[in-house]
Amino acid sequence: MEDRWLILRFKRGSTDALCRIYEKYERAMLAVAFGLLNDHSAAEDVVHDVFVAFAQSARRLSSAGSLRSYLTTCTANLARDRCRAIRRQARCLDGAQATSRDAPSPLGEVLRDEQLRRLSDALSQLPYEQREIVILHLKANMTFAAIARAQGESINTVQSRYRYGIEKLRSIFNGELER
Amino acid sequence: MKPAEHIKRLLTKLDVGPSAEMHDRTLTDMMAAHVRQVERRRGSGLPPLWALIARYAAAGVGIAAIVLGIAVAMLAIRESATPVYAVEQTVEAIKKVPVVHIVGRDWDDRQIEMWVKVNPETGLMDSCQINYLDEDRFLVSTPRNTYDYDGKTNTVRIKDGPSVASIFCLGDFFGGVEDLAKQLDGKVTYCGVTDPGTKRSMLELKMSAPNLEIVCLIDSRTKLPISIDVTRGVRFNRYDILRNATLIRYDDAPPEGLFDFTIPAGANITIETTQDPLQSLPASVLRHCGEFHLRTTEETAKPLGIWVNTRLFFVNGDFTLRTGGFMEIRNDSNEVWKGEVGVGNMDPPNMAIFDAATGKKQQIRLVQHRQSPPGRFRVYWQLDEPLPAGQTRYGIYWQNDAVAMQQRPTDHAYSLVMDNRFGCEAIENFVLIVPPGISIHDASTEYESREEIEGYSIYIWQRHLPQQMIVNEVQVLLSPAGPTDGQ
Numbered sequence: 001m002e003d004r005w006l007i008l009r010f011k012r013g014s015t016d017a018l019c020r021i022y023e024k025y026e027r028a029m030l031a032v033a034f035g036l037l038n039d040h041s042a043a044e045d046v047v048h049d050v051f052v053a054f055a056q057s058a059r060r061l062s063s064a065g066s067l068r069s070y071l072t073t074c075t076a077n078l079a080r081d082r083c084r085a086i087r088r089q090a091r092c093l094d095g096a097q098a099t100s101r102d103a104p105s106p107l108g109e110v111l112r113d114e115q116l117r118r119l120s121d122a123l124s125q126l127p128y129e130q131r132e133i134v135i136l137h138l139k140a141n142m143t144f145a146a147i148a149r150a151q152g153e154s155i156n157t158v159q160s161r162y163r164y165g166i167e168k169l170r171s172i173f174n175g176e177l178e179r
Numbered sequence: 180m181k182p183a184e185h186i187k188r189l190l191t192k193l194d195v196g197p198s199a200e201m202h203d204r205t206l207t208d209m210m211a212a213h214v215r216q217v218e219r220r221r222g223s224g225l226p227p228l229w230a231l232i233a234r235y236a237a238a239g240v241g242i243a244a245i246v247l248g249i250a251v252a253m254l255a256i257r258e259s260a261t262p263v264y265a266v267e268q269t270v271e272a273i274k275k276v277p278v279v280h281i282v283g284r285d286w287d288d289r290q291i292e293m294w295v296k297v298n299p300e301t302g303l304m305d306s307c308q309i310n311y312l313d314e315d316r317f318l319v320s321t322p323r324n325t326y327d328y329d330g331k332t333n334t335v336r337i338k339d340g341p342s343v344a345s346i347f348c349l350g351d352f353f354g355g356v357e358d359l360a361k362q363l364d365g366k367v368t369y370c371g372v373t374d375p376g377t378k379r380s381m382l383e384l385k386m387s388a389p390n391l392e393i394v395c396l397i398d399s400r401t402k403l404p405i406s407i408d409v410t411r412g413v414r415f416n417r418y419d420i421l422r423n424a425t426l427i428r429y430d431d432a433p434p435e436g437l438f439d440f441t442i443p444a445g446a447n448i449t450i451e452t453t454q455d456p457l458q459s460l461p462a463s464v465l466r467h468c469g470e471f472h473l474r475t476t477e478e479t480a481k482p483l484g485i486w487v488n489t490r491l492f493f494v495n496g497d498f499t500l501r502t503g504g505f506m507e508i509r510n511d512s513n514e515v516w517k518g519e520v521g522v523g524n525m526d527p528p529n530m531a532i533f534d535a536a537t538g539k540k541q542q543i544r545l546v547q548h549r550q551s552p553p554g555r556f557r558v559y560w561q562l563d564e565p566l567p568a569g570q571t572r573y574g575i576y577w578q579n580d581a582v583a584m585q586q587r588p589t590d591h592a593y594s595l596v597m598d599n600r601f602g603c604e605a606i607e608n609f610v611l612i613v614p615p616g617i618s619i620h621d622a623s624t625e626y627e628s629r630e631e632i633e634g635y636s637i638y639i640w641q642r643h644l645p646q647q648m649i650v651n652e653v654q655v656l657l658s659p660a661g662p663t664d665g666q
Binding site: 055 | 189
């Protein structure tokens with residue numbers, strides 16, 4: 001409910017409301033972007049761009065929807081664009097991807113938990129479409145219906161990708177998750 | 180533990196902190212973008228009145244004070260001639276407006292914003308939302324219920340029917356203004372004024388009585404009021420909400436889902452309702468459940484020669500649960516059945532039976548058995564139409580009072596366990612019905628199908644039970660504020 005109130009104030013030009021929205025969702029959006037991109041600085045860039053665009057969206061913004069869902073969708077969209085750009089760049093650079101995969105990633109500095117490191121590595125092995133759905137559903141708590149709407153896909157497709165993603169994660173972990 | 184749950188648990192630990200550089204850079208760029216945006220809006224083609232308000236609102240100055248100043252300035256430039264006008268024109272014009280957006284102050288001098296949906300048939304208010312702009316509070320009133328949310332205490336009060344606030348009605352006020360003046364020994368006068376900003380001509384309607392004065396500005400072209408101000412007097416009755424409506428707009432698109440209320444996660448719920456939630460359940464929802472039960476019987480169970488058992492779980496918007504199931508009466512006699520038919524023994528403090536084919540509520544009669552313990556009754560279904568020989572009639576029964584569901588402190592989700600021990604080979608269906616604004620957060624078994632009918636979601640789990648008795652159980656977590664689509 002606080003969100004609705006914040007949106008109303010933000011739409012009326014309140015900078016305090018904008019700051020509060022940023023403080024409230026910065027970490028959550030960063031975690032989503034990080035989960036999707038597996039790169040801390042790229043995730044920071046995405047979150048930066050999301051909030052700068054959000055600051056300009058007061059007139060378009062509806063006060064009725066879920067702010068968290070809106071910001072998560074924006075973050076996922078930008079992360080997807082960023083991922084495509086990285087893939088294109090990687091194709092141009094021939095083998096650059098392999099180098100970056102092997103090099104110690106900023107992830108190593110951020111995640112001290114071995115299990116988390118393994119999860120993050122496992123996530124990065126999923127096709128992006130599956131990874132996005134797993135992160136949005138399990139990390140951002142978005143429903144399959146909301147993800148389907150945001151991605152313009154059918155709910156069945158989203159659920160299938162989720163199932164494949166979870167299955168693949170399970171196989172990567174060699175059944176460890178079921179213990 | 181399911182793999183998804185394990186991964187979810189790991190993902191909750193995925194908490195990445197921003198670097199100081201990123202934090203500063205984002206804040207700086209975001210604020211710069213925001214300021215640019217506000218500046219652009221100031222220079223946009225908004226009507227002068229709104230442009231002024233946007234500017235002063237951004238500067239933190241009360242909207243009402245500014246608008247009041249403008250209203251006073253307008254009144255100063257009066258025209259002497261009074262244009263031809265009848266107040267009925269305003270009443271008729273209001274009837275054609277689907278949504279009214281109002282900003283003003285209430286009798287406690289709180290700044291409020293109202294969205295009012297007008298019923299095109301009556302011209303009266305259908306639903307409304309009131310936002311208290313200086314408090315974390317808002318109220319949604321619909322013909323069915325009123326939800327009053329107080330953010331400070333995170334409490335929702337749910338009442339039967341529309342709020343007293345919804346008695347506020349523009350059409351009513353204008354339709355009755357002449358009578359009101361007579362009652363109070365006052366009079367109504369009209370005169371023409373010009374808005375100095377738009378140069379448009381306006382009508383000023385003034386109702387003056389010894390203890391009350393109300394001034395309204397009416398757009399001469401549209402005949403719609405653009406401001407209403409009680410300039411003198413006290414609250415006329417306790418249902419009055421607005422002391423002044425400083426801005427009234429008719430062309431603002433209301434935000435999507437404006438009159439849908441979703442109970443916030445973790446909110447305390449106070450129910451001040453006596454209405455049985457079953458009364459609000461659309462007949463089409465029950466019909467759908469009935470059709471599903473019959474289809475299962477015909478297509479799946481009959482070829483196997485086994486039973487179908489369908490259990491119903493209805494969660495209301497205030498997270499109270501009613502459980503029920505399907506019943507059938509088969510006329511195995513050679514005569515037409517009329518009147519009432521015994522359908523079993525129950526202990527039903529709040530038993531209800533609905534026809535599965537039509538969704539219509541049925542009359543029942545409860546008879547205390549002499550041999551039965553107190554509180555246990557024989558239930559008779561009073562047939563509203565005769566049941567021919569060899570025919571079967573299906574009913575849906577609800578067997579208990581609404582029970583408040585338990586909320587988990589960890590994630591504020593509501594836990595529901597649907598279980599049954601049928602005892603022989605059968606097809607068992609668990610049907611979960613939830614109203615708009617409630618969604619499944621997690622489930623121990625994925626549901627088989629989901630349908631949405633008149634906003635209600637109907638989830639179905641189906642299982643082929645073996646011959647030996649087992650516990651068929653599905654655990655579901657329901658969440659009050661499932662994420663919605665992006666905007």
